[in-house]
Amino acid sequence: MQTIYKRTIGAFILILSSCLLSFAQNAKVIEIQTKSTSLVYAVDSNGRLVFQYYGKAVESPAAFLLQKSYPKPDTNRDFSYEAYPTFGLGNVNEPALSVVHADGSMNTELAFDGVEKGETFQGVSETIIRLKDRIYALEVELHLKAFVEEDVITQHVVIRNNEPEAVRMTNFASSFLLLKSSEYYLTHFYGAWAGEMSVVEEKLENGIKVIECKKGVRTTQTENASFIVSLNHQAQENEGDCYGGTLAWSGNYRLTFQVDELKKLNIVSGVNPFLSDWHLKSGESLTTPEMIYTFSSQGKGQVSRNFHDWGRKYGMVGGTKLHDIVLNSWEGAYFTFNEATLTGMMDDAAEMGIETFVLDDGWFGNKYPRNNDDAGLGDWQTNTQKLPDGLDYLIDYAHSKGLKFGLWIEPEMVNPESELAANHPEWVVQSPGREKITWRNQWLLDLSNPKVQDFVYNVFDSLLTTHPGIEYIKWDANRHVEQAGSTWLPTSEQTHFWVDYTKGLYSVYGRIRAKYPDFVIQDCASGGGRLDYGALKYHNEFWTSDNTDPLSRIFIQYGTNLIYPPVGTASHVSTSPNHQTQRMAPLKFRFDVAMTGRLGMELQPRNIQGPDRTFAMEAIQNYKQAVRPLITNGDLFRLISPYDEGGWAAQMYVSKDETDAVLFAFSIEPHTRGIFPTVKLNGLDPAKRYQITEINTNGRSRFWGDGQTLPGDYLMNVGLELKISNQYDSAVFLLKEIN
Ligand code: DGJ
Numbered sequence: 001m002q003t004i005y006k007r008t009i010g011a012f013i014l015i016l017s018s019c020l021l022s023f024a025q026n027a028k029v030i031e032i033q034t035k036s037t038s039l040v041y042a043v044d045s046n047g048r049l050v051f052q053y054y055g056k057a058v059e060s061p062a063a064f065l066l067q068k069s070y071p072k073p074d075t076n077r078d079f080s081y082e083a084y085p086t087f088g089l090g091n092v093n094e095p096a097l098s099v100v101h102a103d104g105s106m107n108t109e110l111a112f113d114g115v116e117k118g119e120t121f122q123g124v125s126e127t128i129i130r131l132k133d134r135i136y137a138l139e140v141e142l143h144l145k146a147f148v149e150e151d152v153i154t155q156h157v158v159i160r161n162n163e164p165e166a167v168r169m170t171n172f173a174s175s176f177l178l179l180k181s182s183e184y185y186l187t188h189f190y191g192a193w194a195g196e197m198s199v200v201e202e203k204l205e206n207g208i209k210v211i212e213c214k215k216g217v218r219t220t221q222t223e224n225a226s227f228i229v230s231l232n233h234q235a236q237e238n239e240g241d242c243y244g245g246t247l248a249w250s251g252n253y254r255l256t257f258q259v260d261e262l263k264k265l266n267i268v269s270g271v272n273p274f275l276s277d278w279h280l281k282s283g284e285s286l287t288t289p290e291m292i293y294t295f296s297s298q299g300k301g302q303v304s305r306n307f308h309d310w311g312r313k314y315g316m317v318g319g320t321k322l323h324d325i326v327l328n329s330w331e332g333a334y335f336t337f338n339e340a341t342l343t344g345m346m347d348d349a350a351e352m353g354i355e356t357f358v359l360d361d362g363w364f365g366n367k368y369p370r371n372n373d374d375a376g377l378g379d380w381q382t383n384t385q386k387l388p389d390g391l392d393y394l395i396d397y398a399h400s401k402g403l404k405f406g407l408w409i410e411p412e413m414v415n416p417e418s419e420l421a422a423n424h425p426e427w428v429v430q431s432p433g434r435e436k437i438t439w440r441n442q443w444l445l446d447l448s449n450p451k452v453q454d455f456v457y458n459v460f461d462s463l464l465t466t467h468p469g470i471e472y473i474k475w476d477a478n479r480h481v482e483q484a485g486s487t488w489l490p491t492s493e494q495t496h497f498w499v500d501y502t503k504g505l506y507s508v509y510g511r512i513r514a515k516y517p518d519f520v521i522q523d524c525a526s527g528g529g530r531l532d533y534g535a536l537k538y539h540n541e542f543w544t545s546d547n548t549d550p551l552s553r554i555f556i557q558y559g560t561n562l563i564y565p566p567v568g569t570a571s572h573v574s575t576s577p578n579h580q581t582q583r584m585a586p587l588k589f590r591f592d593v594a595m596t597g598r599l600g601m602e603l604q605p606r607n608i609q610g611p612d613r614t615f616a617m618e619a620i621q622n623y624k625q626a627v628r629p630l631i632t633n634g635d636l637f638r639l640i641s642p643y644d645e646g647g648w649a650a651q652m653y654v655s656k657d658e659t660d661a662v663l664f665a666f667s668i669e670p671h672t673r674g675i676f677p678t679v680k681l682n683g684l685d686p687a688k689r690y691q692i693t694e695i696n697t698n699g700r701s702r703f704w705g706d707g708q709t710l711p712g713d714y715l716m717n718v719g720l721e722l723k724i725s726n727q728y729d730s731a732v733f734l735l736k737e738i739n
Helices: 002-026 061-066 299-315 339-352 390-400 419-423 450-466 491-515 550-563 587-594 610-633 712-717
Strands: 028-033 037-043 049-056 097-100 110-117 124-133 138-147 152-161 167-172 175-180 184-190 198-203 207-212 226-231 242-248 253-259 264-271 278-280 285-287 290-296 326-328 356-359 404-409 470-475 520-523 541-543 569-574 598-602 635-640 648-654 660-667 689-695 709-711 730-737
Touching (some): 028 124, 028 138, 037 290, 049 290, 152 299, 226 253, 278 491, 339 390, 587 610, 587 660, 610 660, 635 660
Parallel strands (some): 356 404, 404 470, 470 520
Antiparallel strands (some): 110 124, 124 138, 138 152, 152 285, 167 278, 175 264, 635 648, 648 660, 689 709
16 A cells, blocks of 8 residues: 555656756746746747736745647647736737737737746846737836735836848737636726716626726826736625726726626726837837736735835835925915915914925916916916015015925927917927817927927926925826827827836826926826826825815825825815815815815914914814824724615724724714724734823713723724714814824
């Protein structure tokens, strides 16, 4: 028995190793590894790079070498999926790459041509996989970066044409992902002006679901180039396999989710190929935008925390630094102000504990004064009627009050009624022979044109050179593209406009950051119209929405923070009734909501008087002392979704060492007497004891145990019953470890 057993094992090992050996002669496994995830490709015996796996880390990726492929009976082709599927041989699904070669051939077949794997340096390792067409001199490089601690993998692609003539690319995506499950649930985002990042989740059935933008500039005002896919069931907060993806691109994008005939989910993400054929000249290359992925086997909560960790460190400027509390002048003054209005706002801001004053739209234009949105855009000279003593007077005044000074610009745009439009009509995006259409009374400048890039760069640079006291810029963009067309691009390259506009924008951002690496810049496009990691890389924060109604903001910020970090989520207290929705809400509710993000104010502070003023000043102080560090570097745990039935919302932020936390709870619908939420906390150390202190109380406690010390496991398993019940009741608690 013993001998037979040994012999069988011996024979098995022999067969296995000869199998491995013969397969290994041709085959190869390429693994990209982070702390808890693995992405695995293999080179098959035909020399194709095939997608094997992305998910929870696998210990021995060599096992993938044992995988057999099953030939399709009709074609004798196997069922494997290319890592970067082309239109050519084998792939019948949505391609990542399709090329019309110089001789008219529409087929591309990529074969593996080598791999370079870098060492892990400062937590990041890079892998470059080279592919080459089997006949044509077309080369593709997959650039993959593994961010080990954050469990994030990014990918972009470089396509190089070494053929003797130009080729035309009709698809040139950034990445392909293959998932295998019986059911797929897609969480994605939709919206409009003042209603960005609304969340919807749907089951994917056979066919293609497309998330895209075709309008340029304000690319995320409607959908957003981000998603979460949950396998087998709807995405849960703390359990289940969830994949997150987000494209770092501020131009037109397309994400396709195809459940194919084999029930596999094919995800292709990248630049939208719509009217964007790219003519790649001989000897030239094109680099696609970066696609950013994360995976968690513990639900979408961890997906968000991975994105936040990555975003703070690699996806934005100054993401781990404490930010200033800003008073922005827009809703408090709009276009109607003079020096006294602004210095008055600064007086109040300083008294209330605000740290930066930002002068929004309306400060410029003389021949065509910017007194409303009809005129002046493009003429970046201080309006001498409103501000006779110039910007420096205001800057000095701010400094004398201990405030920093910030300024609004919208340098990509021009009003027809402006000196700029008269001087440079050729800089405007336009279609030959057609009357140019305005949107918010403005046209778009053509950033594919290097002269326009210089102009836009100079708007920023001249302001800062002339007024070195400026320490914050709000960069706005209030229209999208219509009548796409460029007087700069040649006829044969008009379809390059969409990509070239975004590359032009990035070139300007890049020049600015080379000179001003740490300067604070807010990313704004009519609110959250340009929210993506392509733009965020150059910004410190984003204006989440023009809708400052706190109830709307609970939903908008819930969606936003599924993907983007709370520290970047500008979240301002505004007046009541709210200017966008006309809804009334108590000051405490407005503050409590705004404090879940990057707190600021957007109102006339003179109008906050008496007990409200005392409350506002205390809340600002609380934010600075205890909340701001947790919003900046803590972990977000969502406890109750506002989308759930029940009419509550709750979330908390926990310091990385689990010693400090802040809990926010909101009643977002009216509840009948005695109905209170029980909020189970998360992210704490079950073995630690935490003292609970309510802040922003405004004279009424919302918890029986305020001041008590409770164990972490009690707080997480039993939870707290909070006395909030009426619509717009809210509560904020600090938790501190007590030894
Ligand atoms: C749109 C922005 O989202 C607002 O905050 C404000 O800056 C206006 N533009 C100014 O025109």
